Amino acid sequence: MRIQETRSEGFTLLVKDFMIRKVFTIKATNTVEELLEILNCNRIGGVPVVDEKDNLVGMVSDGDVLRYLSPKPLGFAGLVYLIEEGELEDVILEKLNTPVKEIMTKRNVLSVSPDDEFETTLRLLSRHHYKKLPVINGAGRVVGVLSRGDIIDSISKIIISRDKQTSQKISNK
Structure with missing residues (x-):
């Protein structure tokens, strides 16, 4: 992990020190079923949506999928659910063919x-309650992702490493 030194504050941690470099992405034309396969096989909760040149066009998460697949409440206080024609399984199977562009976040993607x-x-991350942020290079291409879990893991490792160094300095005296 590289730490950049600044004059005013001592040391500054940079996004590239924490970002996940192995990024799974999906195209807007892929289906929800293909998205679910990527999320499930890689045990992740969301991915950047990219165009043919790997430029960011949106984000899509497991939450977007759940909101899309869930029955829509109708009636008094949302207590009545309308299941479209057919059984719930049939409706879900039909919705799996929907292009990702129909459910992804397109506007105000941070x-x-x-x-x-x-x-x-x-x-x-804390202000907007996001779980992931895409990392974009100067050309607009997705080069990484920052997730809350990986950040917590990295911070923990830094603290543990610092505590070990402090303990070693004390024991060497």
């Missing part, structure tokens, strides 16, 4: 750069 300060990213 992203960060590999050289952005980590503190800025933490603020974005």
Whole structure:
């Protein structure tokens, strides 16, 4: 992990120090079924949606899929659900052929750069309650992802490493 030194604050952690470089993506024309396969096989909760040049066009998450597949409430206080013609399984199977572009987030998709300060990213994740942020290079291509779980894991490793170094310094005295 590389830490960039700054004059005013000592050390600054950068997004590239924490980002996941092995990024799973999907195209807007892929189906919800293909999306579910990517999410399930890789045990992830969301992916960037990219065009043919790997430029970011949106984000899609397991939450988007659940909202799309769930029955829509109708009637008084949402207590009555209308199941479209056929059984629930049939409806879900039919919806699996829907293109990802129909359920993805297209507007106001936040992203960060590999050289952005980590503190800025933490603020974005906490303020907007996102689970993942795509990392975009200067050409607009997706080069990484930051997830809350991986950030917590990295922070824990830094703290543990620092505590071990402190313990070693004390024992060497």
